[in-house]
Amino acid sequence: MNAAQQVKFYQVGSLAAGNRLLDPELRSDQADPARSNALTCGHRACQGCGEALGARYVLDAAQRASGGKVIAVNATGCLEVFSTPYPQTSWQLPWLHSLFGNAPAVASGVAAALRAKGRTDIRVVGQGGDGGTVDIGLGCLSGMFERNDDVLYVCYDNEAYMNTGVQRSGATPPTARTATTQAVGEEPGAPFGQGKSLPLIAMAHEIPYVATATVAGLRDLEAKVHRAMGLRGARYLHVLVPCPLGWGTASCDTVRIARLAEQSGLFPVFEAAGGEVTEVTKIRRRVPVEEYLRPQKRYAHLFTPEVRTDVIARLQRAADRNIARFDLAEEVVS
């Protein structure tokens, strides 16, 4: 184990800057110089990687919520590869990687061992990308949910298989260009009508806690991790983590793009308990989907050589449907 790394401060997220105005106990976990720094800097993620950002917030919050007693289990994917190239590791907590498709079951095994040993103080967090979670690992994840194993599973959703070079996953949104959904011909990019919403699938298991979050709402993300860690049983957190490389966005835009995903309604942010939605994050400033799509090269074919108004309208309808379905529109106070 290398000595704990010096914490550096970052200005991130809409509310982080206001930290110094808050009471110390209300401040962000990341604002605390004594934070655990579970994932140290110096790892090999791309600049502006949303997944690295999300994972650091999630694990530091999980560690704070449990007094530093967390074991992390990781699926194969960017997060694993960029953090543990031999002979180095960026993890300052006990961390186990086994395979691409089994992180939930491995986490269940860790939880079972801790149960057998009566170690109720040590908590387990499983984590993986959207490919590892919604596709290849779904069977194991569903088993973990169904047994209600005491694991918080976190999916870092960058909407494709990034580690193998940006191929589609079951979480790739319609019309997004990936290496296996090329923008050629009339119906460009990933098709409409495929893909799956894992938060909804998780809710169907009626587990104690399901939530979505993005790296634009980092205080919200921390709060959700704290809430999840306050509960026992299977908990699921789905975090939208833009990927500059796969999405074709500037490294400095990761948080802005994540916020646009929320504000357009394409990524609804909510919480659920026992299968029922309990809380939604209302959209404070709603934007048309176009504002979200335009800065991303994976949607460039919707704008050049001509603007595909038909396709964009269809995506707008999907966003509108989310807004209605999850009741995301801010109430107008008259």
Added chain:
Amino acid sequence: MLKQTEGSRAVAETVAYCRPEVIAAYPISPQTHIVEELSRLVKSGALKPCEYVNVESEFAAMSLCIGASAAGARTYTATASQGLLYMVEALYNAAGLGLPIVMTVANRAIGAPINIWNDHSDSMSQRDSGWIQLYARDNQEAADLHPQAFRLAEELSLPVMVCMDGFVLTHAWERIEVPEQAQVDAFLAPYEPRQVLDPDEPVSIGAMVGPEAFTEVRYLAHAKQMQALEAIPDIAREFRQAFARDSGGLIHPYACEFADTIVVALGSVLGTVCDVVDEMRADGVRIGALGITSFRPFPLEAVRTVLGHARRVVVLERALAVGVGGIVSQNVRTALSGIRLDGHTVVAGLGGRPITKESLHRLFADAIAGRLGHLEFLDLDTGLVERELARMAQSRRSGPSAENILRDVGSNR
């Protein structure tokens, strides 16, 4: 305690006395009775603390074992056939991570065609996975190998497979000396992991390793398995002292001294083979048998010492390496490199086909008389295969053999 019991039950009871802390269970014949009995033992409170986890697949079962073992729990599961193959990715991973998981494999054929009966295709397919593989001759040994397997696994930090023939052993009732808790406790100390997931002393397990060190890691995996060649006999010796019976070890030579012909086999067929050897010896034939308990690591030296003086070796294979012939034979041949003798590979008992004494008598007589080819299939229905071969000769696109044969059998031709 000596009792009349089923093989699976004796194994389950013995496993329970080994005090596993996590058991992952997924049903597949002929392994089911083992995990069913363990479920009962855990539920009844006879085995605690123990987490018995019903999972959704064998892939999850082995994955769960990986997590549990890495978190410091003594971990057990059992499977067979398609289940073992469904675990494969996790099997290699458990070995690569050096996790001392113990698993019983109730050997069964692999489909297609689907077949639930015994042969060794399942475990043999995992010969290069890095798991230690021990094959039980009978139910007494099947039970006895489990405390030894936990000892071995934990001493070397490697996973161990105990292979017992499906149905033939798992479902057979016989008199078995099932060890007692105190005896097992004296033989098997509590599990002390070499490396464990612990928030007080965090380690990263399962990091990515590039070309600069991967070969070295694999070399060390090999070196570690080779250490088992010493550990296995040591543990078997200690077992004999503690339990006053012979079980385990690397090999079991039977009447091999001054034998011209030696039959090599693994698992329950050894009982029949030794009976035939006795009968032929009574007729003055110089024949012996060599049972191999430890297939991985393969005891090259020990096998060479026993077989090196023979004139011919007949290897009974309960699996088929399609496209080349025998799996065990290839290992035996490596052991005998540089030694000239007649070697015969005999594929026998696939998918539960009985291996009878009459067939073995005929087989060994043929071997001694020089009538045996290099690759033979015991009791092959030549009429059936010749019809199909003729059909294949007529057309390169003759269709799947199983379906053609079924049609033939169905129409009574």
